[in-house]
Amino acid sequence: MNVQISSTLTAAEKSLVDHFDKISADLPGSGQAWIDDVRTRAIQSFENSGLPHRRLESWKYTDLRGILREMPAPAQNSQAPVLLEQDGVDAHTAFSSVDRHLGVFVNGFYRPELSSLEDIEGVEIIKLRENFDDLPDWVQEKLCNSKVYENNAILALNTAFAADGAALRINRGSKIDKPIHLAFVVTGKEACAINTRNLIIVEEGAEATVIETYVGPPDVAYVVNTALELCVAEDAVFNRIKVQDEGHDAVHLANLIVSLAGNSKCHDLTLSVGARTSRNEGQVDFTGENVEVTISGASMLRGKQQGDTTLCVTHGLPSSNSRQEFKTVLDDHARGIFQGCVIVKPDAQHTDGRQMTQALLLSPDAEMDAKPELEIYADDVECAHGATAGDLDEDYLFYLRARGIPEDQAKALLVAAFVAAPIEEVQDEGIREALFQLTNSWFDRRNSEA
Amino acid sequence: MLEIKDLHVEVEGEPILRGINLEVSPGEVHAIMGPNGSGKSTLSYILSGKEDYDITQGTITYKGKDLLDMAVDERAAAGVFLAFQYPIEIPGVAAMTFLKTALNAQRATRGEEELSTPDFMKLVREKTKELNIRQEMLRRSINVGFSGGEKKRFEILQMALLEPSLCILDETDSGLDIDALQIVAEGVNRLRDPKRSMIVITHYQRLLNHIIPDKVHVLSHGKIARSGGKELALELEQNGYAEYENNTADAA
Ligand SMILES: Nc1ncnc2c1ncn2[C@@H]1O[C@H](COP(=O)(O)OP(=O)(O)O)[C@@H](O)[C@H]1O
């Protein structure tokens, strides 16, 4: 494939285009006209835009072009053995006591010998790479949809490069017995770029919970670009829990594209504790009425970490509830970014849209940028948003210490308490405990990771 | 146990305590009474180590050590306990987790072993029963959704679990109805011990019908204006604080 390299691209952008030229023939399904076409158009779209930079409104605070000076080569599918259980608590080990179905991806490639995804009643699971020569229509149709990466260079890159991923279809009316855990693990000492693409279709009346975890080595400058397209049909219930615990030199870029049908319920929680730079971008749309959706999260960052959550929930139809609830804890020189938007279109009467972002700053050098936005074009709606930022409450600290709890332990309790509310709402007790294990130990982990 | 000598305290240049002298021996219960704003809560905060106060003069010796040299949590581990006049709500920290963390932190500081969860639960069940506290309440965040009386009983529960040597009760009676007052007073009396001292701060005499003090002090304008036996409380009940409120000579 020949792609023209424009002279205005940065070194990192040029190497992305170069990498594509080098590896596109090795991508799964290569040679099939439809996917070649999808990938070529995606890389061309990227070439036109380049990496997002601070002059773009939605990337004002995360200047990716400036941050990503070099772009490592795409990860190879090595089948080297990996040690999944690490010392100490990480997002992978925290869930090991949860009774779940497990799918493990190492450096972006599915590893059947580490996984237990076969024969889950009520679920079809397609591993993209394994099945690319014979993808079912429901998968192919979604991968062809170029609309999703319009104005989204990261998603365009993901579309061009994705070498593997999971497509899940929860069959009509099925209630899946246990959570399905997709674990994305990075190993090795070489920096690499990892692109995974996932798809979840929840059919009418089905119910499922999916966990996604991301972990990797602490001092390797790898780049993860992951995307999930999620379609929830009428009357279905879907819960997703994502934990981003990448190594502290990594860049983690994620896109979530959600479409919710009438009377469906969707609860999404992201816990972000890892990566040097992370961006969780989400867009939520409705194809029916009476939907209830919560997009929530907690970010706990320190050192020079930067974490960006950018969300847009668009109410195009009447009578749905949406909630965005985000907590951010920042220590040292960490920087948190929350850009949340609720759009209520003229037809979306009786919408209830709420958005709240709260930050706890543990250091005078930490910074939170919060930009909540409401755009309301319907008159009979209830919408509210709020943003707060503050220090640790001295009176809380005094109360705990006055009972003999040492200062650091008291701070750890208060920090964990600050992020507790969105986690309390997770229905599954085992998952909730795993999340609390991570948030409760965050403050104590600072010396080993900072 | 406790010896306060010539204690002067200011906030932002404003004198609040102006030369307090007080000696409390082991096993004694002292009542500190006085009009609103006389400095009662300030004294209790100084003893427990709250910052934001300037101690401009004086010393406090506790069990032979310089109390003012100790950090808040060190004082607590050494047995100083303040039951707050206004216990604050701390959302997100479960009351039960808090109790267990506090108890084990104090034990750790004293070089004692952690209490196992079953032993801790047994202890909590016993104490909550005595204080008529529903176990269910302890699953909530600290003081969140507690009634005024529940907050005060929760303070006494903490005191009963932590078994301090110096208990300071700051207007624990305020906002309690007569039944709740009875329960709280019984809880306090159960803790009376020849090795334990108490400072009971109150605006009204009625608590002292239940917790009989060895000595009564009247705090006025940041000084102890009078000291006496338990009969002094009754006298104050009859005459009110007018005499102490109008006494502006000290304020100059
Ligand atoms: N942190 C503070 N800042 C400013 N003034 C204070 C502070 N704490 C106490 N004061 C003042 O000190 C005086 C004594 O207050 P306090 O100790 O609460 O009295 P009491 O408990 O006897 O009612 C009051 O005039 C009060 O306004």
Ligand SMILES: [Mg+2]
């Ligand atoms: Mg007071």
